[in-house]
Amino acid sequence: MSIAIDYAPPARRLRQQASRDDLVKLGFMAVIGLYLIVALGAPLFVMLSKSLSTYRFDLSAFEFQVSDETGANWATAVTADALNKELGVVAKKDLATNSDGRLAVTKFFPQFNFRSPVHYRIRGVTDDAAFLVGSTLEKGTAWREYDSAAFRRVVLRPASSLGIENFKTYFSTPALARSIYNSVLMASISTVVTVSIAFALAYALTRSCMPLKGLFRGILTIPILVPSLLPGIALVYLFGNQGVFRDWLMGYSIYGPIGIVIGSVFFTLPHAFLIILTALSVADARHYEAAASLRASKWRTFTTVTVPGARYGLVSAAFVVFTLVITDFGLPKVIGGQYGMLAVDIYKQVIGQQNFEMGAVVSVILLVPAVLAFAVDRRMQKRQVALLSARAVPYAPKRNVRMDGFCFAFACLVSLFILGMIAMCQIAALVKFWPYDLTLTTKNFAFDLMDGGGWAAYANSIKLALLTAFFGSVIVFAGAYMVEKADGFRFGRSVFHFLAMMPMAVPGMVLGLAYIFFFNNPANPLNSIYGTMTILVVCTVTHFYTVAHLTALTALKQMDPEFESVGASLKQPFHRLFFRVTLPVCLPAILNIGIYLFVNAMTTVSAVVFLYAADTKLASVAVLNMDDAGDIAPAAAMGMMIFYTNVVAKLIHAVVSRGLLARTQAWR
Amino acid sequence: MRHAMSIEPTPTSIHRAADQGTTPSSPYLEIRDLWKSYGDFVALRDISLGIGKGEFVCFLGPSGCGKTTLLRAIAGLDLQTRGVIWQGGRDISILPASKRDYGIVFQSYALFPNLTIEQNIAFGLENTGRSKAEVAARVAELLETVGLSAHGKKYPAQLSGGQQQRIALARAIAISPGLLLLDEPLSALDAKVRVHLRHEIKALQRKLGVTTIMVTHDQEEALAMADRIVVMNHGVIEQVGSPTEIYRHPKTLFVADFIGETNQFPARVLPDGQVEIGHSAFCCPTDGFAAGAATTAVVRPVDIIPHGAEAHAVHSLDRPATPQNLIDAEVHVMEFLGMFWRTRLTAPRLGDRTLVADFSVNAVRRLRIETGGVIQVEIPRERLLLYPRGI
Numbered sequence A: 001m002s003i004a005i006d007y008a009p010p011a012r013r014l015r016q017q018a019s020r021d022d023l024v025k026l027g028f029m030a031v032i033g034l035y036l037i038v039a040l041g042a043p044l045f046v047m048l049s050k051s052l053s054t055y056r057f058d059l060s061a062f063e064f065q066v067s068d069e070t071g072a073n074w075a076t077a078v079t080a081d082a083l084n085k086e087l088g089v090v091a092k093k094d095l096a097t098n099s100d101g102r103l104a105v106t107k108f109f110p111q112f113n114f115r116s117p118v119h120y121r122i123r124g125v126t127d128d129a130a131f132l133v134g135s136t137l138e139k140g141t142a143w144r145e146y147d148s149a150a151f152r153r154v155v156l157r158p159a160s161s162l163g164i165e166n167f168k169t170y171f172s173t174p175a176l177a178r179s180i181y182n183s184v185l186m187a188s189i190s191t192v193v194t195v196s197i198a199f200a201l202a203y204a205l206t207r208s209c210m211p212l213k214g215l216f217r218g219i220l221t222i223p224i225l226v227p228s229l230l231p232g233i234a235l236v237y238l239f240g241n242q243g244v245f246r247d248w249l250m251g252y253s254i255y256g257p258i259g260i261v262i263g264s265v266f267f268t269l270p271h272a273f274l275i276i277l278t279a280l281s282v283a284d285a286r287h288y289e290a291a292a293s294l295r296a297s298k299w300r301t302f303t304t305v306t307v308p309g310a311r312y313g314l315v316s317a318a319f320v321v322f323t324l325v326i327t328d329f330g331l332p333k334v335i336g337g338q339y340g341m342l343a344v345d346i347y348k349q350v351i352g353q354q355n356f357e358m359g360a361v362v363s364v365i366l367l368v369p370a371v372l373a374f375a376v377d378r379r380m381q382k383r384q385v386a387l388l389s390a391r392a393v394p395y396a397p398k399r400n401v402r403m404d405g406f407c408f409a410f411a412c413l414v415s416l417f418i419l420g421m422i423a424m425c426q427i428a429a430l431v432k433f434w435p436y437d438l439t440l441t442t443k444n445f446a447f448d449l450m451d452g453g454g455w456a457a458y459a460n461s462i463k464l465a466l467l468t469a470f471f472g473s474v475i476v477f478a479g480a481y482m483v484e485k486a487d488g489f490r491f492g493r494s495v496f497h498f499l500a501m502m503p504m505a506v507p508g509m510v511l512g513l514a515y516i517f518f519f520n521n522p523a524n525p526l527n528s529i530y531g532t533m534t535i536l537v538v539c540t541v542t543h544f545y546t547v548a549h550l551t552a553l554t555a556l557k558q559m560d561p562e563f564e565s566v567g568a569s570l571k572q573p574f575h576r577l578f579f580r581v582t583l584p585v586c587l588p589a590i591l592n593i594g595i596y597l598f599v600n601a602m603t604t605v606s607a608v609v610f611l612y613a614a615d616t617k618l619a620s621v622a623v624l625n626m627d628d629a630g631d632i633a634p635a636a637a638m639g640m641m642i643f644y645t646n647v648v649a650k651l652i653h654a655v656v657s658r659g660l661l662a663r664t665q666a667w668r
Numbered sequence B: 001m002r003h004a005m006s007i008e009p010t011p012t013s014i015h016r017a018a019d020q021g022t023t024p025s026s027p028y029l030e031i032r033d034l035w036k037s038y039g040d041f042v043a044l045r046d047i048s049l050g051i052g053k054g055e056f057v058c059f060l061g062p063s064g065c066g067k068t069t070l071l072r073a074i075a076g077l078d079l080q081t082r083g084v085i086w087q088g089g090r091d092i093s094i095l096p097a098s099k100r101d102y103g104i105v106f107q108s109y110a111l112f113p114n115l116t117i118e119q120n121i122a123f124g125l126e127n128t129g130r131s132k133a134e135v136a137a138r139v140a141e142l143l144e145t146v147g148l149s150a151h152g153k154k155y156p157a158q159l160s161g162g163q164q165q166r167i168a169l170a171r172a173i174a175i176s177p178g179l180l181l182l183d184e185p186l187s188a189l190d191a192k193v194r195v196h197l198r199h200e201i202k203a204l205q206r207k208l209g210v211t212t213i214m215v216t217h218d219q220e221e222a223l224a225m226a227d228r229i230v231v232m233n234h235g236v237i238e239q240v241g242s243p244t245e246i247y248r249h250p251k252t253l254f255v256a257d258f259i260g261e262t263n264q265f266p267a268r269v270l271p272d273g274q275v276e277i278g279h280s281a282f283c284c285p286t287d288g289f290a291a292g293a294a295t296t297a298v299v300r301p302v303d304i305i306p307h308g309a310e311a312h313a314v315h316s317l318d319r320p321a322t323p324q325n326l327i328d329a330e331v332h333v334m335e336f337l338g339m340f341w342r343t344r345l346t347a348p349r350l351g352d353r354t355l356v357a358d359f360s361v362n363a364v365r366r367l368r369i370e371t372g373g374v375i376q377v378e379i380p381r382e383r384l385l386l387y388p389r390g391i
């Protein structure tokens, strides 16, 4: 008979004795968790607090006393505020400053003369009031006495306070605030255009019998292999001031919205295409048979079966494209002209005006749409998975000459667009002066003669890409393994997973700026990596962490969860199982992570543009800088070097994968 | 057919022995007051159980009743919320899985896909101070034991489900564990292979003498293989006993219903060892029930004895029928199920309720039972079981 006790007895929770494996795993997880906190959480937090920090000279916080010429008798103490009210030397609006602000105290003493025997005393009214004497920082309420010569070198430091002043300033500066509208507009238009084209292409590839599908797939993924600057450069050559097809624009300029949209479509197309292709590929043939048996028209089948089936894919693709466009920096930098975009604003504020607080404000604003898009996308992904797990019968299209011909023509058109852009850059890189002097030359590849870093930058990029691919794969896979396979520490694991998902929502520019704030602080013990290759690797691994993490997680989830249990029951340490089984089985996924990180490290501009130093210039940044300096042909040439490198890397990856698979995956 | 006609010891005496859940000698594995909750949900409720050395025990119960949870607690894979587990005189309650002494086979087999069959079996042997030759010899021996010597160099994906199952078994016993845990090891196989492997596993277990716990939701499997069955429901043990005890003397209505088929009737207890079903009285053991108690009376279809068309034709039996338990019934439906006939009867004395009875082919022929006919059947006194109503 069942015992009718319906409550658990008072809980005296048991704790399992930790095995050595558990401790090792815990240690690993702590290390990688710490990595993510240092490389992501802490920098973002510092940036957020920067955006809320305002700096202002607080004149009422300083008091002065002046002696007579003997230096023995002192006048009564008076605050700087009182002196300023009397003299009006500093206007109220000039009291607002940034973290670097300095205000010379001699301003408040019209009779000041550095040769005078008069002595001055200064002290803070509060403990935080700070001032500099030369470069020595003084603080506190004790009086300090200086002769005139020394007093000349005393400057006040601003007080910082938390508040939304910076945001108020931002929104009351029309040129800046307008960027929000511009960015959203560009991202929206690009999203609609890209997703439409991508859907048509994916539809053609999955629902028609057109020839050369493999080739088209290959061509459509080309834009992933080049920096987003490159379509900008191609557009300059095609439609810019000297462009051959300039007249096509009927007087409109390519520099601005038109260029941004065309370029964005180019570099986001592969992402949208691959997502929608996956969504359409899992379509269930049974639905089509049902539709056919109901004698539904083509159009009705399309609107009631195809589109809803791909719905989550479409939404997901739309958010990915939107995020990519709104956070991209390279393209609008090259082709945007005077058209303000958020990502470029960050660059201008930080690099151009050294206004770090305002850069942080724009970053926070840029985080909003990115985080929103990310959150919605995650929800969609979850539902997509539910859709996928239903056992579907794959759909096999039937021949239809008119439809196939139409699809083929459309795919050719899009391929022409992609190849045309690449070809334009290739030609520009190889001729003397497009379009006037078409003699072939290699002078555009003489990077060492231009600003930007020369061939050393190219070498640096390869080094960065290799290091990122290697260390990134190791860190990402180890991290994913801990999330998926360690038992217990549930809280730690979910925090870890959350941190791993975050980089997806953090635009590169924001990450780069956050790194400046965090690492370029002398008080930070990690300050020494600032300006080295290490910080570039750390930043790039972090920037592209999420997709790699998800890839690793997917591979690990496909493994039987009981492997670990079997290993433990056979009294084998977890690392033995890891190296004998987990790693070999996941090797293809790890190689995919490696190549993904490599390609992205080669092409990325946004995060690293804030972090490179004189001896760690990068090829992608060189493209940017040469373009900035007007050396557009060499910029195109460097962009093509990146493209070649990625193509070669992809080929090597394919060969290595195949070779390794043949050797280690005989069981498949 | 599984119904012996001999008279069994009274149910209550068996129940008392089973209550303790212990075997005569001190048990090899002992679980005391074990609870497991997931948040507010209690998956295991106050489980106490003893398992003797060399015993083959089945955890049997419907899906979701907590069998796997209990097995995983024993294995140290999911720690119990509270309670203690002793194995071989050692308190293993909070030991990590790797410090316990068992081999385990999962429903999915969890064979390592990238290792050959030999490497799979050798996995637990390497790294233990054995020489390469010793390991190879042991692997060969195990392959021989499970009858797959020819397949050592293959990968798991190249073997059939049944073969993979045996490899998983070989890998689990490779390290000669004191305890073998099997979680639904046969449920992924098709019926034929399943029956075949039942015998193989049982034979292997006998040969090795290893204490074994097998989880299953298939009552036939449990009845055929186990020395003792632990019937579970909703996280509690309903009954522990040998297959025949469980089958013939189910301690609760749940057990009666879960194992084998039942006819169930509302019944009221009368004085003098009788119950009222419908509007008439039947004899049955009423120990432990007060007169007037509302109960459910249960009789298994196989226990109903056909007596043919003529009244009082009670010959051929070695035991007199209780006249009160003889009823006239009309045969409504007859269904031939190969080894026996399943019939649906209606009897006025049962208040025109349907009574399902299984008759042997032999009896049907001899007594000329046919659809539409009226026959006399007996509900044997000691096979009519009573359970409190509403549980």
Ligand SMILES: Nc1ncnc2c1ncn2[C@@H]1O[C@H](COP(=O)(O)OP(=O)(O)O)[C@@H](O)[C@H]1O
Pocket (backbone or CB within 6 Å): B038, B041, B043, B061, B062, B063, B064, B065, B066, B067, B068, B069, B070
């Ligand atoms: N990790 C878990 N979290 C929450 N509930 C669980 C978990 N594992 C099992 N359960 C619940 O515990 C109950 C018993 O599960 P289980 O032991 O797997 O049943 P079975 O008898 O089929 O093997 C089920 O209701 C199941 O939903």
Ligand SMILES: [Mg+2]
Pocket (backbone or CB within 6 Å): B067, B068, B069, B184, B215
């Ligand atoms: Mg189970």
